[in-house]
Amino acid sequence: MKKHLIGLTGGIATGKSTVANYLVTAYNLPMLDADVYARDAVSVGSPIITQISQRYGKQILLPDGNLNRSQLGEIIFNQPEERHWVENLIHPYVRNCFTQAINELSANTLILVIPLLFEAGLENLVGEIWVVSCSPQQQQQRLIQRNNLTNEQAVARISSQLSIAEKVARADVVLDNSSTLESLLQQIDLVMKRVDTNLI
Ligand SMILES: CC(C)(COP(=O)(O)OP(=O)(O)OC[C@H]1O[C@@H](n2cnc3c(N)ncnc32)[C@H](O)[C@@H]1OP(=O)(O)O)[C@@H](O)C(=O)NCCC(=O)NCCS
Numbered sequence: 001m002k003k004h005l006i007g008l009t010g011g012i013a014t015g016k017s018t019v020a021n022y023l024v025t026a027y028n029l030p031m032l033d034a035d036v037y038a039r040d041a042v043s044v045g046s047p048i049i050t051q052i053s054q055r056y057g058k059q060i061l062l063p064d065g066n067l068n069r070s071q072l073g074e075i076i077f078n079q080p081e082e083r084h085w086v087e088n089l090i091h092p093y094v095r096n097c098f099t100q101a102i103n104e105l106s107a108n109t110l111i112l113v114i115p116l117l118f119e120a121g122l123e124n125l126v127g128e129i130w131v132v133s134c135s136p137q138q139q140q141q142r143l144i145q146r147n148n149l150t151n152e153q154a155v156a157r158i159s160s161q162l163s164i165a166e167k168v169a170r171a172d173v174v175l176d177n178s179s180t181l182e183s184l185l186q187q188i189d190l191v192m193k194r195v196d197t198n199l200i
């Protein structure tokens, strides 16, 4: 039987993890997460971290060999060409991880959390696309608070992605997270009513 693959995306800090956690805890849905694979791609000693340190020098690594994530973030969220170079290394790895995990898992319905689903051209990996949205002002405020960023750092991260409006326009389902958490969970419950739970 063809698997039901739900791609969950949205702008940074719009509420994807909040939605994903609810789907996992309340509906017992298995979840695959692009950020986990992207971190795995740059694990200590991996071919990708080696290429990154060859390009940016050993100072891009912490003393224990791990990637200095905030330093790479400063580079890629301010220099689009460098971002594309890093993405070209990491995104094929992430895509392969998804394909392998989808084939290995026996569940028929899966949630794939993919922050850069549109930007990375991963639409054809999933059967339907859910976008979590909020206003640009809320997004910026939530990001600054959650990641302890300056205004400038938050704007750099947000402008490295497609706008929320563009993502909403390309969604099959929109979860509007501009109000309370309770309102968000109610919307998820409504959407889940039409997902055939026998498939889960
Ligand atoms: C640069 C990097 C090392 C920074 O690490 P970090 O400060 O720990 O930040 P995180 O990896 O937790 O990412 C934070 C946010 O940045 C966003 N982001 C990551 N890479 C991005 C990129 N290349 N372009 C635009 N936004 C990006 C993600 O949306 C993520 O937010 P969300 O999960 O809250 O939506 C890391 O983001 C990275 O390796 N990015 C390149 C790989 C990539 O494209 N990952 C996205 C998943 S496929």
Ligand SMILES: Nc1ncnc2c1ncn2[C@@H]1O[C@H](COP(=O)(O)OP(=O)(O)O)[C@@H](O)[C@H]1O
Binding pocket: 010, 011, 012, 013, 014, 015, 016, 017, 018, 019, 142, 143, 146, 177, 178, 179, 180, 181, 184
């Ligand atoms: N409805 C909401 N009202 C206020 N804060 C929220 C709401 N939904 C999520 N948040 C907070 O906003 C931040 C971003 O949410 P998160 O789920 O981590 O986003 P994402 O996974 O899309 O980056 C978190 O600190 C979260 O607790």
